[in-house]
Amino acid sequence: ETGVTQTPRHLVMGMTNKKSLKCEQHLGHNAMYWYKQSAKKPLELMFVYNFKEQTENNSVPSRFSPECPNSSHLFLHLHTLQPEDSALYLCASSPSGLRGGRDEQFFGPGTRLTVL
């Protein structure tokens, strides 16, 4: 138990569906992250939020739309996805992504997404 929860844990969706992934952290952290992990590939950073403001968008397609209503919650809205978007989507939080040097991240268990 890392203090970061993600729902749902598994999701199957069609290419025309709209769904959302939810992440919640109970650690009092100020930074939150979305990562994508495709089969046999390294983790890819997608988005970073610091104090609810987006500070990093790693050239992610617009069919992925993040939302951070407060420092404890992070959403990833999905629409018109492609089969190649099937992957493990991981959320993480850290004390502050803006703090220099040390800033260890704590990860949730991930959402296993399958796009049909």
Added chain:
Amino acid sequence: DAKTTQPTSMDCAEGRAANLPCNHSTISGNEYVYWYRQIHSQGPQYIIHGLKNNETNEMASLIITEDRKSSTLILPHATLRDTAVYYCIVKGGYQKVTFGTGTKLQVIP
């Protein structure tokens, strides 16, 4: 542009110390060395980090060479539950974390 180099895989006998090396020859003065691990199909787990001194916590020890160009993560008594992919990451300032391919550690009974 990889900042760290790790062996692709390693084996370790259960109960023995697992020593995982990492090269980071281009590390700069304000960059920390972090270690994470990822057990199959789970989220990565933070293990330890250090700047220039050796560090120890309940999970592992981190040995950083004096020139800081390499480090070793030590799991003192490896168990089967330590089988995972171990990532060595260098990060400083406002840099984003970049995960490489890591070292796949297999603990053998």
